[in-house]
Amino acid sequence: MPGNKHPPAVYCYDRFTGAEKWKYEMEYGAGYETSTGVIVGGHIYVPTTNGLLFKIPLEGPNEDKSNVISVKFSSVRDPADGLLTGLAYGTGPATIIYDSGALYFGTAAGYVFCTDLDLNVLWKGTIGGCVYFNSPTISGDYLFIGALNGSLYVFNKINGNLIASTSVFTVEGKGTGLVSTVVMVEDRLIFSFSDGRGMNTATGGFAVYRFDGTTLTEIEKETGLGLCSSYLISSDTDSFKGAYAFTTNGLAKVYLDGTYELITPGLEQIKAPAVLVNGSRIIASEYDIGSYILEFDLDGNILGRFKQYEGTEQYALAPPVIIDGWIYSGTDGGMYSVEGDFIPVVKAPAKDSMVPVAVAVLIIALLAIFVVYCLYVKIVKGIPPIPYIRGRISELMGTSGEGVSKIRKNKMRLFWLIILGLAASFLMFLLCLSYGPTGNTSIPETFSLLRSAISKGGQNLTSEETIIYVTRLPRAMAAFAVGVGLSIAGSVYQAVIRNPLVDPYILGVSAGSGTMAVAAITSGFTFFGLLSATQYAIPLAAIIGGLFAFFATMLIAEKAGGSSTNYVLAGVIVGLAFSAAQTMLIYWAGDKIHSAMTWLFGSFTSIGWNNIWIVFIPALMLSFIPLIWVKELNLILLGEDQAKEMGLDVARFNRGMLILASVLTAICVSFVGIIGFVGLVVPHLCRMLLGGDHRLVIPASMVLGGLLMMLADFTSKMLMTGVELPVGAITAMIGAPVFAYLVIKRGRMYDG
């Protein structure tokens, strides 16, 4: 809502760009619109403080505004209905709600209206106090509404008959009081109340009443927590029946018997309605200028927070709106949107703060020993220390030394490669689980949380277990599997095509996947309804598109003679064709361009327990298959003729390997998008470090690929707080300098 310098207006903005689409200005009004409108059936219904209720089409008003309906709900009370008690405002309708075909709202003149969607009044009820800001509540056949005379009213929502009313709280002698919006759980009504003195309110709390269909009975009135926010969040689950209330003392659970539990003490003032997201998170805006939006779990733990837009001049009173991971929030000073994870609330450092000190001491001690040993070698033996030590280490590891057979040395190299690779991968895996924007835990803590979460079978987890087991574990697994898969696909492609520039996307797989995924995202194309909008629509479209592109490449290449050069050329052609189609789709994508680009850049955010298996198991299984053919992969390096003379059916082998690598690539790409560089760089790194023998290169690509991808995903989460960077960019940022160095040092191996 605009500040009070402007006349009231309704704005429509683009979700992603923030560009103004249309604006409807009311001619006059009090200027401090606080009530919340409602969007129903293609129209937005907006109450204003001058008493007018507007119905505006979502596509915006036309030239002469003839498609906008407005009806006056006067703030002036008909004297025949008696005087209002308590504080009264000169405003019009309060916050509107929609229920089964009708709109309901109270007004400042002390009436309750039920209208149809064209704003024709269906019934009108009379109450004794002014209604301002708060909305009615519908539950069953009943409508509950509180007013500024401190009373609570119950109407029949069908015909508007008053069923019951009761005075909840008034200030002695003055008759002021306030009953705010009610939540109903089973037969209990829970709501906040106060002395109803607006900005000067001093006394308040929450109340629990029972309503049996005819009468209201007080169960509890509690002022021990101080003032209580107008809107409560109801909870009707097996684990908690009651309501969440933000109070002066913090966030509290209110139970049906009127008892309460303060679960998060010491919060700033929260006045705007908080929002329950996906039944598992509570998002609330603090009221003061420059304060935070907070994310809570259902146990009241603060999972993250985001400082509200710096330019905010005024107070937050409107509820945030959450769509697809975006938060849209308005304050008295402007509107803003936030995407991405909340900034983690860093927990207090681990109790045993001796650990980092011990680690540091250990590292320094090891360094000192190393330096002393180097000096000893240099002075006593008179030889350069580093090559000597390297030789000694490799001798100890069994990877060098006189009189040891090469095969034995290679076996030892493979052994150490697997041991060290798995150890490093495991460490990285634990780091991915322990650290994230939603809070950090120490590695032993992570370990025990993970064990307890697994032993619970993923049910009834605490919030820390949820973060590790539900949010981070599948994501780390996917990063590992995709890293392994892309690296293996890259190794196989490079060996079969014998071209160092080849990456898993050379045969058009990524372009095909990207095109179909973008088609699915932007136009909802679902293969003629075969994949009707399930969560698998985009991944399946990507797999189908990738395989289709690959088979197109294969068809062209085989027609042209089937040599590896034919494959590269055909892949380039098919890739270009699909890229052109993709560009067209993106050009017409409109407001879906953001989702499309996010997919194309690659991201692990869409991975969860429901879909991890579709990536993890096939990617790892297919990655192990080339291990059976490492000898043949070596042989093919000598050239197709040589390999053929040595007894290999080259055409069949090449075709089989290319199909394998392409299916692997399509699976990797389908859920996480097009993550570049890993499939190109990892095989090269391994070759440059270990030589051309695929018996070492393939296993090394596996561990290094998984490791690098987890590192990239970890970095994309941690590099900038509050923003998740595209993981594909991170892989390139990590990979490019390392690769450049190795090309300079060892690049000659690809000559001639």
Place this chain on the structure above:
Amino acid sequence: MTDNVPLLEIRNLNKYYDNGYHAVRDVSYSIESGLLVGLIGPNGCGKSTMMKCINRLHTISSGDILVDGVSVKGQRPGELARKIASVPAQLKTSFGLTVYETVMMGRYPYMKNLWWESEQDESFVTDAMEKFGVRHLQDRQLHMLSSGEMQRVLIAKAYVQEPRLMLVDEPTSHLDMRYKLEVMEYLNAMVQKDMTILVAEHDISLMARYCDLCIIMKEGSLFKIGPPKEIINSDLIEEVYGVSASVGFDNDGELFVLPKRYKSGRGSI
């Protein structure tokens, strides 16, 4: 193997390419075991095509090729690889393979394990590298070798394949005279075994010096076969290459060919 079965027998071999070109025309000959055989002829005379028919890189259009009396048709590639090895003129890419790894690949047709070669394979490979003078280069990557070293590595690789017949395609084309002789010495040393080596080569003097037998091809047909010193003379050179050359013997009795003039319709160019 009995004495009356030749190591390589070619019967009425014909090869047509897909475009109808008749590259090898009705070639027949047979070669005994333990010979160094030179295959001579101008560019495009069908030398390489015939060699590729022998190791089944090309399909045979008609006729037959028998190794130790068994037709190469219908033999599985793995079986054939234990009888015939070939040494390419050069390797296009090496992708970081080392000398050791390359020579070891010669053992591929004999490998029984899924993953590693046996210790016997390794000692065989080590001996071969010693024999061909590349042992000291064993951890060097192929791209770092000189042409002569590379050729020796490829010969060593073919050697560990323990073939009956080794096909060598233009082994000395990139080499200076010293390395040419060196390569031929190595080839010559190998034929002591139960193995015949078929070398396609342009240097006729070199062939005449080392080969036991020469096969002269012209325009896809077998032109002449016999001991080099008996069949090579200036008439043959003129007929096969269209070049007038003087052919003579030096003081050691070695044959040399000195090309003098290209014979075109107008005489000299």
